[in-house]
Amino acid sequence: MTSESIPAGGDPRRLLADARDLARRVRLAQRVTWLPLLVLALVTFGAILVYRFSQPVLSDCQPVADGQVCKAWYRAAQFYWWAALVLAYVVIAGGYLRVARARGLGTRVLPYVLTGVALVVLSAAVSGAWSILDHPYYPDEPPAFVQFLFRLLDPTGAIGLALLVLAWLERRVALALFALGYLAVVLVPINFGWGIGWGPRWAFAPQLVINGGLLLLGSAGFALAQRLRGSR
Numbered sequence: 001m002t003s004e005s006i007p008a009g010g011d012p013r014r015l016l017a018d019a020r021d022l023a024r025r026v027r028l029a030q031r032v033t034w035l036p037l038l039v040l041a042l043v044t045f046g047a048i049l050v051y052r053f054s055q056p057v058l059s060d061c062q063p064v065a066d067g068q069v070c071k072a073w074y075r076a077a078q079f080y081w082w083a084a085l086v087l088a089y090v091v092i093a094g095g096y097l098r099v100a101r102a103r104g105l106g107t108r109v110l111p112y113v114l115t116g117v118a119l120v121v122l123s124a125a126v127s128g129a130w131s132i133l134d135h136p137y138y139p140d141e142p143p144a145f146v147q148f149l150f151r152l153l154d155p156t157g158a159i160g161l162a163l164l165v166l167a168w169l170e171r172r173v174a175l176a177l178f179a180l181g182y183l184a185v186v187l188v189p190i191n192f193g194w195g196i197g198w199g200p201r202w203a204f205a206p207q208l209v210i211n212g213g214l215l216l217l218g219s220a221g222f223a224l225a226q227r228l229r230g231s232r
Contacts, residue, residue: 033175034226035095036088036112036166037219040159043084044212050080051204073131077204081155082124089116112166119158126153148187156186156211174225178218185214 054076062069096109130136141147151157160183167176194206 032096032099033166033170033172034219034223036092036163037215037222039088039091039095040085041212041215041219043081043088044156044159044208044215046084047077047080048205048208048212050077051208052201078124078127082120085120085155085158086117089113089120092116108169109166112162112169115165116158116162119153119162120155123153123155123158126150151187151189152183154186156208157183159215160186175222182211182214182218186211 051074054074057073057075090113093109093113096107100107136142142150152161160179163179163182164176167173167179189207190210
């Protein structure tokens with residue numbers, strides 16, 4: 001970006017308009033929205049392989065009409081999510097800082113990264129508390145509100161909550177709308193019946209493909225918008 005001198009004795013309204021325009025241009029130059037969406041999409045796709053090639057820990061199995069129901073702990077998947085998301089936020093922070101230095105600007109990515117890591121910690125704490133309480137409501141399904149909270153604080157839901165913080169930091173309505181749409185897909189699982197009967201190792205794949213695909217499309221869309229804006 002180039003700096004422009006503004007006459008000290010200019011019209012106050014013109015000075016205010018120029019200051020606002022400069023602030024807007026700085027915010028635009030600070031945006032690297034495609035990066036977190038791309039990194040988080042890759043983390044989401046990676047989880048599919050972890051679920052596929054790891055075994056859940058089953059306990060307290062009880063017979064039901066069409067088979068049996070068990071308490072299941074996807075140990076490898078949970079550790080993957082926690083470690084991968086923390087690493088993802090470190091990569092995102094590094095990417096924003098690198099772009100900021102290249103453009104000679106500051107960056108406001110730190111609150112987003114801290115929020116993302118805090119949500120990962122909260123998700124882990126909720127999961128641990130649920131295990132300590134020995135899966136209340138079992139063998140019945142938890143109430144709808146409890147299931148809603150679990151989806152919201154699940155790693156995939158935490159991704160959407162953190163994106164809302166990034167949208168606020170970047171003052172970007174388009175990203176806020178995208179994050180809300182992503183959360184709607186996560187909180188009201190949309191899989192179109194895909195993958196039914198694939199077995200427990202592929203049970204999570206359809207939803208993760210949809211979630212990751214949405215993040216990947218969002219990354220491509222924001223990258224294209226940034227490129228088009230830069231070409232003008």
